[in-house]
């Protein structure tokens with residue numbers, strides 16, 4: 283989640299940024315419907331200071347669309363496969379429009395049965411994962427999502443990369459407070475943050491990755507050029523990353539992180555994989571008590587000295603952006619103007 287480090291800061295109203303991103307995405311090959319979903323997602327990440335997946339990613343969307351690797355016009359096909367199961371074929375398009383297409387059915391099933399699963403395959407996810415779960419918690423539901431990405435992480439104890447950076451995001455309602463949300467790569471660092479550090483000429487902390495010969499390195503460029511990331515927390519993060527491969531790819535019918543070949547599409551950046559969401563209606567078990575119990579948990583964590591909840595930094599940045607506008611570096615702002623042409 284590195285912040286931009288160069289240039290003066292420009293503040294832009296959220297709606298203006300979203301409209302600009304939508305215009306860029308449409309100009310470079312997305313349908314209006316797809317561009318609207320991605321623009322909202324990306325502008326939200328920038329607003330919340332989630333810089334590794336904010337406007338930093340727009341040139342990647344543009345080059346990927348130009349390469350023909352992703353279908354920016356794809357219309358997802360939603361299948362109602364069982365009482366608690368929805369399947370979506372994203373048809374080679376982005377995962378977020380696939381989620382949007384299935385969302386109402388997924389929520390209806392979760393409310394009827396207490397739990398429902400959404401399995402998306404044939405999809406590209408190039409964004410932060412919290413925007414996919416947080417809205418469910420705002421409606422009183424608990425949501426968990428996983429997505430796999432592209433081979434760049436060495437499984438614990440192995441010699442070569444295999445897994446993606448494979449994030450896990452979770453959201454739950456909390457009485458009187460913002461939803462409890464966490465969203466984390468299962469690698470020691472998100473790939474986007476390695477790219478940002480490389481661009482800024484910064485070293486990484488120790489323990490993030492290895493170079494092309496498998497030796498530990500703090501040089502982000504060495505990780506990007508033939509090296510690899512490590513899982514967070516050794517064998518534990520590695521096991522979670524393995525779980526993400528199983529849930530997001532094997533269970534959905536999507537590709538494992540190493541199974542797609544984008545070498546024929548220079549400029550392609552978006553992993554062609556799968557995504558799983560599990561949505562639970564806590565009222566089925568706990569009535570109205572779940573959100574209150576969440577609140578009790580937060581209060582107990584604070585009572586023992588916790589001074590920052592996961593998600594809290596984003597909510598703080600969101601509040602500031604609401605008052606002052608979304609922050610971008612001047613360089614990013616100028617770059618976006620150039621892309622709208």
Ligand SMILES: NC(=O)C1=CN([C@@H]2O[C@H](COP(=O)(O)OP(=O)(O)OC[C@H]3O[C@@H](n4cnc5c(N)ncnc54)[C@H](OP(=O)(O)O)[C@@H]3O)[C@@H](O)[C@H]2O)C=CC1
Pocket residue numbers: 283332334335407408409410411412429430431447448449450451463464465466467468471472473475553590591592593594595596597
């Ligand atoms: N689409 C894809 O394939 C991929 C996407 N990603 C995305 O990259 C993004 C960044 O991931 P990552 O770098 O692992 O995230 P971070 O390590 O920055 O943060 C992980 C979580 O921990 C919370 N957190 C951070 N610091 C603290 C602290 N000191 N105390 C309490 N909580 C804390 C964060 O909350 P807060 O948000 O408030 O800082 C967040 O919920 C994610 O949004 C992820 O979805 C990553 C890999 C692949």
Ligand SMILES: O=C(O)C1=NCCCC1
Pocket residue numbers: 334407408409431432447467471472473474475552553
């Ligand atoms: O930051 C990462 O790690 C990734 N983000 C978008 C998709 C590829 C991996």
